Amino acid sequence: MAHGNNAKSLPADLSAPAFVDIWRTRALIAGVAFLVVAVILGFLSGDHWNHFLRGWLHGFVTCFGFCFGGMLLLMTQYLSGGKWGYIIQRPLEAMTRTWPLVFLMFLPVGIFGASMGRLYIWAKYADWSTALKNHLITNEQAHAIRWKALMLNTKAFWIATIVCFTIFALYIHLLNKWSLQRDADAGREGNVTYWRVKFENLSGFGVLLYSGLLFLLVIYWVMSLDPTWYSTVYGFQFLVGQAYQVLPLAILTLMALSKAEPIKSTFRLIEQHDMGKLCFAFVMLNMYLAFGAFLIIWSGNSPEEIPWYLDRIRGGWGVVATLDVIFHWLLPFTLLLSSDLKRIQSRLAVVCYIMIFARIWDVFWLIEPNFRDAARNLHLSVGILEYIAVPGALIAFWMAAYFAELRKRPVIATNDPHLAEILEQEYVHA
């Protein structure tokens, strides 16, 4: 639908503005500073770098969520064809291209956590009968380690991770390559349909594959920290959690980029409002899954399941759990109810920051109580501060990589049927 001379036109230069380089430098500086603090804390804590490693796992899981959650949202956008996602396509692509760094972040988890058994008790006590005899593990843990040995072993851990990363990397390569090729293909008859079919076919199977493989990975990386624990909705919760953390980051990126061209001309209130509504949907979906799982397990009150929640509620953890609900749901829910808020950049930005923080907070609540010294025993120590320093460093480095990738390509995809509408004046479809 052309609307005559009211439509805006795209600026000639579609690359991200130069100030993104400043962000990257700042992120790098922050990363180094956090890392220095983390190392100092590692020496001071005297816990043999245990908390450093746990904090590393936390940071890795968060950065994994940003990178591959970006891939998930990108594929979802191709499938739904929604206008809301067109404008964030390129930022999402930039997130996905950080995967090599995320893989590097995984290596300490694999080497120290699994191969050396510093994080996973199934790796540390693969000889479960001796460990049981020496009272190093409980009967339940021994049974779980024995039963799941086929899956929970170091070799399988590495193979699963490497296979999954390889598949995801292939997907990321295709999504990014085709995106540029599509732009170059503009003008050819039938190209719009051709590319849409191609992206839909790739993404349809991609979302399916990713959903399954993510479940496998989170079982290895997070759920198996407590080998006795299981929950069928766990993978789905991570899937939604990734979208929960990626969408606010994409919105924040657009807001920051909208201070200059080309995003200044293309980021309209309509799309901002729509993305705010989508955030609201993720807030609700996230809490829906979390509360559903809690209600089922709490009412069941079975000895196999309930300790997982008790470990995360008692001994001071109730404060963390309560704040988790407040940050994760109560605050964003109440704020995003307002239609005006979603249309005012500065206020929506606050909600986006809250959502990202809530996700980081939630990952902390998921990880730390798995360890014997921390279950039902939240204690302030030098070591616990690693959960700020190490993830802080990893996230800052990841952000630096993200900003670097953002600068490498045009931030607007030019050969997309939504572009014409995005360039229209807002009132036309308001």
Added chain:
Amino acid sequence: MATKDAPVNDPMLDPRTGEFLVIGPGHTFKSVTEKVSRIVLTSHTPLGWFFGFLIASGFTGMLLVAVTWLFLKGVGIWAITIPVAWGFAIINFVWWIGIGHAGTLISAILLLFKQGWRNSINRFAEAMTIFAVICAGMFPLIHVGRPWLGYWLFPYPSTMNYWPQFRSPLLWDVFAVSTYATISVVFWYIGLIPDLGTMRDRAQSKFGQFTFGMLALGWRGSVRHWVRYETASILLAGLATPLVLSVHTVISFDFAVALLPGWHTTIFPPYFVAGAIYSGFAMVITLAIPIRKFYHLEDLITLRHIDNMGKVMLTTGLIVAYGYSTEVFMAWYSASRWEWFMMWNRMFGAIGWSYWVLITCNIALPQLMWIRKFRLHAGLMFLMSLIVNTGMWFERFVIVVTSLTRDYLPSSWGTYRATRWDYMTFAGTLGLFTFLFFLFVRFLPMIPMSELRLMLPQAKVRAEAEPLPEAGD
């Protein structure tokens, strides 16, 4: 999905996007109104309608017989026993409630997502929701054995100090389903009002003018009316959206909060909701395809609708498949012998065949919908919708029967074989549903004319001043 194999000059295709049009070409405000309203206002009822209505009435009569006999003899005429104390009643209840979900999703969530293609199908999908809830609501009521005491389910100040058990999800069902039914009826009726106004204005008979006039609540189509109508629609959509999730979630709690292998699992809430939408969309297709053929509505319910609904079915079917896979995997990963036995029994036990029926119907065959040509074939999609709904019924059968017949204690194991009264009651509700639907398509506009008119190119807001279309165009 795009249509790269379709002829480029096909008038049913949008030349800009290559997708099928939501409304066929050449339609005007007048033609849409005439096409839809004529179905209701005509004095000539098609013979086919009478034929279908007669069959549906026959099945409804069978339901009346079955329920009457039930009231006379008690629930002993059904196969329910210990340990399968719920049997067909809960299976049918969950199945019917699930079917209703598509109507709410189409009318509320797709409205909020600005999915214009929903406009042609939302009216009869909403009607389908109401009729499905009627069929569903009947089962718990007759299952209690003394339906005249059904009001005990509600917390009321009883002199006998009866008070519902608020910790029971069965009570949550009462509130969830009654809220759902209320909102669905209100939403459906509000959506009907502009069209009822049109019907009142077009009706030739005094009776028609009076009836539609009463139902239209004084609708005049003024700007003020439209503003209030739009506000009410959005508010109701906002209220109905959480209901799409909450109703089947609460129903999933009926099972999930119980400590029974195969029931007590955290994936149940989202997996039940996805399953509900899956079966609901299947039923919308089951209804839409014959209707568009019989009433020649192919240019209002186009292949775009069939295609999109096929995609929704495929997506929700895959979520359901994800749920099944997770259940199987976690049965092993739980390291619980009981969970593992439950899954083995579900697959290879005495009624293991029913598990493979559901896998075939819900997972294996629907993968054909990945193929675009399949999704664009109305006949095949009709067949697929029937297959999916068969599979979804078996899903509930498997959940209820296999888990209850083989719980923790072998001493309490049992068998279940439905009686003729079980089958008659279920088939009877299919008849009642169809009976009500036949009445709906004959006496009310099944496609929202007012919303379809807004989708025509003439209704688009223009940035440049253009001459107004002539009256009647």
